[in-house]
Amino acid sequence: MDTEQLLLTSLAMGDRVATEQIYNQHYPVVTKWIQNNGGAEPDAADIYQEAMVVLYEKSQDESFRLSCKIGTYLFAVSKHLWYKKIARQQKSPGLLPDSAGYDDNRDWAYEDDINAHKERELYYSQLNTALEQLGEPCRSLLKAFYHEDKSMQDIAISFGYTNPENAKTQKYKCLGRLRKIFYNAGVK
Amino acid sequence: MLTEQNIWQLAERYADGTLPQQELDALEQKKASDSAFATEFNECLNIIHSMNDAGKQARFRNTLKDIQAANTATAKPLRTIPLHQHYWRTAAVAAGIALLTSLSTLWVTQHNNNKMASQYSLLKRDLETYKRSQSRLINNIQQQQQNTPAAEVRYTGTGFALTNDGYLVTNYHVTEGADSVYIQSRNGSYHKAYTVGYDQKADIAILKIEDKDFRFGKGELPYSFAPNKRKLGTKVYSLGFPQDEIVYNEGYISSKNGFDGDSSQYRLQMPAYPGQSGAPIIDPNGNVVAMITGKDASSEGTTYAVSSKALMTLVQSLPKSNNIKLSKSNKLNNLTLEQQIEKLEYYTCSIKVYKK
Numbered sequence: 068m069d070t071e072q073l074l075l076t077s078l079a080m081g082d083r084v085a086t087e088q089i090y091n092q093h094y095p096v097v098t099k100w101i102q103n104n105g106g107a108e109p110d111a112a113d114i115y116q117e118a119m120v121v122l123y124e125k126s127q128d129e130s131f132r133l134s135c136k137i138g139t140y141l142f143a144v145s146k147h148l149w150y151k152k153i154a155r156q157q158k159s160p161g162l163l164p165d166s167a168g169y170d171d172n173r174d175w176a177y178e179d180d181i182n183a184h185k186e187r188e189l190y191y192s193q194l195n196t197a198l199e200q201l202g203e204p205c206r207s208l209l210k211a212f213y214h215e216d217k218s219m220q221d222i223a224i225s226f227g228y229t230n231p232e233n234a235k236t237q238k239y240k241c242l243g244r245l246r247k248i249f250y251n252a253g254v255k
Numbered sequence: 256m257l258t259e260q261n262i263w264q265l266a267e268r269y270a271d272g273t274l275p276q277q278e279l280d281a282l283e284q285k286k287a288s289d290s291a292f293a294t295e296f297n298e299c300l301n302i303i304h305s306m307n308d309a310g311k312q313a314r315f316r317n318t319l320k321d322i323q324a325a326n327t328a329t330a331k332p333l334r335t336i337p338l339h340q341h342y343w344r345t346a347a348v349a350a351g352i353a354l355l356t357s358l359s360t361l362w363v364t365q366h367n368n369n370k371m372a373s374q375y376s377l378l379k380r381d382l383e384t385y386k387r388s389q390s391r392l393i394n395n396i397q398q399q400q401q402n403t404p405a406a407e408v409r410y411t412g413t414g415f416a417l418t419n420d421g422y423l424v425t426n427y428h429v430t431e432g433a434d435s436v437y438i439q440s441r442n443g444s445y446h447k448a449y450t451v452g453y454d455q456k457a458d459i460a461i462l463k464i465e466d467k468d469f470r471f472g473k474g475e476l477p478y479s480f481a482p483n484k485r486k487l488g489t490k491v492y493s494l495g496f497p498q499d500e501i502v503y504n505e506g507y508i509s510s511k512n513g514f515d516g517d518s519s520q521y522r523l524q525m526p527a528y529p530g531q532s533g534a535p536i537i538d539p540n541g542n543v544v545a546m547i548t549g550k551d552a553s554s555e556g557t558t559y560a561v562s563s564k565a566l567m568t569l570v571q572s573l574p575k576s577n578n579i580k581l582s583k584s585n586k587l588n589n590l591t592l593e594q595q596i597e598k599l600e601y602y603t604c605s606i607k608v609y610k611k
Contacts, residue, residue, distance in 0.1 A: 081315055090322050105568060116319045123315050127308075153571075191309045213310035239263040246302050 071137055079126035090119060093138045097145045106149060114152065118144040121177075121184045144177050151181075197249040205241035212238060257292070266299040270307065377428050377532060377549045409610045413495040413534040414438060414462065415543070416471045416602040417570065421464035422579050423471075424566060425533030425606050426548050427453045430460045432610060438464065439605045440471070448606075452573045457519050457565045458548045461573065462606075472601035476582040478535075480563040481542040484521075487511055491523065493547060494596065495534030496605040502531075503596060506558070514549070519565040521545050527558040535603065536560045541587025541595055 077085030097118070098111035106114070118141050125131050133140055198206055204226055211217045211225070223234040257265075265282065268274045274282070286293040412429035416422070423438065430436050430450060437445045446464045453460040485491075485508060492505040506525025513520020523536065527550045536545040545560035570579055587595045 081311060081318065083318055086315070086318050087322050090319065091326070094326075105572065112323055116316070116323065119319055120312065120316060124312070127311075190305070191312070194305055194309055209306065213306040214313045216310065216314060236260065239260045242263055242299070242302060242306075243259055245306075246298055249302065250298060 071133065074137065075122075075126050075131075075133065078123060079129075081123075086119075089122075089137060089141075093141045096138070097142055100142070101145065101149050104149065105153065110152075114145050114148050115141070117148055121148075121180055124184060124187065125180060140177070144181065147177060147181055194249060197245055200248050201241065201244055204237075205244060208234075208238060209241050209245065262292075262296055262299055263303075266296060266303055270300060270303045377426075410608040411496060411530050412532040412606045412608070413530065413547075414604050414606045415494075415533070415535040415546075415599075416476055416604075417461065417581065418579055419471050419475055421448075421466070421469045421471075422451070422577070423448070423462050423464070423604065424546065425460055425462065426546070427455050427458045427460040428548075429532050429606055430462070430608055433608045435609045436462060437607045437609070438462075439607060441601050441604070445607070451577055452569060454565070454569045457561050457569065459546070459561060459566055459569050461569065461579075463577075471604075472598075475584075476602060477586040477598045478537065478541050478543050478602070479582055479585040480567055481538065481544045482567065483564060484511055484562060485538060485544045489538055489544070491525070491536045491538055491544060492592070493525065493527075493531070493534045493536050494599055494603045495527075495531035495547065496603075497528035497530035499605070501600055501603065502528075504531075506556075508544075509557075513559045513561070514551075517559075519561055520548065521560050521562060523558045523560055524556055525558045526556055530605075533606065535599075537595075537599070539592075541585050541590070 074085050074089055078089060094115060097115050098108065101111035101114055102108060121144050122137070122141060198209060201209070208222060208226060211222050212219070217225075219231040219234050219238070222238075223229070223231045226234060226237075228234040228237065265274070265278075269279075269282070282296075286296060410429060412425050414423045414425035414429075417424050430453075436448045436450070438448050439445055446466055446469055448462040448464045451461050451463045487508055487510070489508045490505070491508060492503065494501055494503055496502065504525055504527065506523050508521050509524040510522035512518050513522050521536075521544070523545075525536075527534075527547055531547050532549070534547045535543050536547060538544050543563050545562050546566060547558060547560045549559045551557035551559070567581065570581065573579065587598065590598070
């Protein structure tokens with residue numbers, strides 16, 4: 068396996084060192100480009116992080132193989148996200164930079180990835196809305212287990228359950244309520 | 256009969272992949288025979304999968320934020336990643352190319368700057384020069400300004416309204432380094448203005464008149480802003496203040512790019528005089544397409560103007576709190592040129608800049 072594929076595999080597992088290496092290696096080029104195209108530094112960092120998330124989500128699929136270098140992919144996706152962002156801000160496609168769309172066909176090759184990413188983000192935000200409606204202690208309990216990756220043992224202690232089994236029973240109850248809210252809201 | 260809790264347990268073990276083959280088979284059978292159970296099980300499984308994935312992504316996002324925060328905290332320079340030995344040669348070549356590129360870029364930009372100074376002249380009206388050549392005119396100006404600060408007007412330029420309630424735009428070089436900026440509206444009254452944003456490179460400054468009750472005209476702006484570049488040869492006209500009286504000029508777009516190929520500008524064939532910096536360039540339908548910024552020093556009649564697109568980009572980049580809503584409707588397109596100008600006069604103003 069070559070270095071890039073190895074990095075991607077580690078990235079898929081959420082490995083901090085690999086993530087940091089990829090992040091820092093391509094950060095300057097991408098953010099510089101965004102800044103040269105009308106973005107402030109925080110904008111640039113936001114866009115770049117979003118592109119990293121797109122890459123991360125892609126890497127979750129075990130059969131995924133990048134057809135180009137990681138840097139090329141991140142750069143293309145960031146460019147695309149940035150154009151979309153300015154287009155959204157200006158609400159008029161006529162204001163895209165002159166080069167948008169026809170400067171380089173490859174830049175638009177990842178449209179599918181970005182659309183999939185957008186759909187996923189929408190889905191997660193609906194899930195999150197449902198989660199917010201749960202009320203306590205369910206919201207915190209589910210967040211501790213799924214978002215913070217805490218063990219049932221830890222959760223039992225911090226939420227004051229006598230043992231992990233009781234905490235687990237509570238977790239299932241919470242999931243049941245989440246399911247009702249989520250599916251009743253008409254989300255499939 | 257399975258309780259809801261049993262189903263969750265089953266779905267969780269299924270998602271983790273810890274269900275033995277025997278139970279998997281039983282599950283498949285039950286799903287096939289009991290469709291209500293199948294739906295319930297799939298919903299549970301979906302929730303678990305989604306929560307797992309959303310959680311993982313949230314952790315990944317946190318890692319990214321962490322890395323970013325660590326990088327900004329360690330005073331900008333990014334953490335260096337040790338290069339493998341066999342990369343040294345590539346690195347050396349790359350560094351050599353980088354050096355060459357940066358040196359040549361430096362040379363090119365410097366080269367351009369020199370050119371800039373000699374060929375490009377800004378059109379703010381320097382009243383010092385006028386003082387020497389036309390002393391009577393300057394006296395005139397001073398007499399008119401008894402209700403303004405004691406300081407002398409040093410430069411004048413032109414500006415035009417972005418919104419009826421006091422946002423206007425002019426050139427950055429007009430207001431650069433100013434102690435105070437006043438606009439003189441159509442009825443001759445002075446209003447103090449302050450800068451809310453600028454783009455030095457594009458040479459645009461956006462001003463706001465301090466007086467909250469100020470209005471340029473009776474209603475919303477009659478013109479709209481062209482969102483994209485107009486075609487070569489489009490006839491255009493401008494209204495500006497090369498003198499105290501408003502002056503009309505006309506011409507056409509002679510190149511889609513401006514000075515030295517600057518794509519944010521147009522090159523126009525139109526006379527322009529000092530004091531017309533910041534004057535609107537309008538097409539026959541009453542759309543603002545550009546704003547005058549400077550002229551070619553070596554040839555008369557070649558004027559450069561920054562496009563409305565660059566202008567709108569700057570407006571969009573301002574904080575939302577400014578609440579600048581550019582007019583989308585155009586009330587000029589059915590009017591004759593004379594009628595258009597009559598309306599536009601209300602929204603075009605002279606800008607007086609005071610400097611120590």
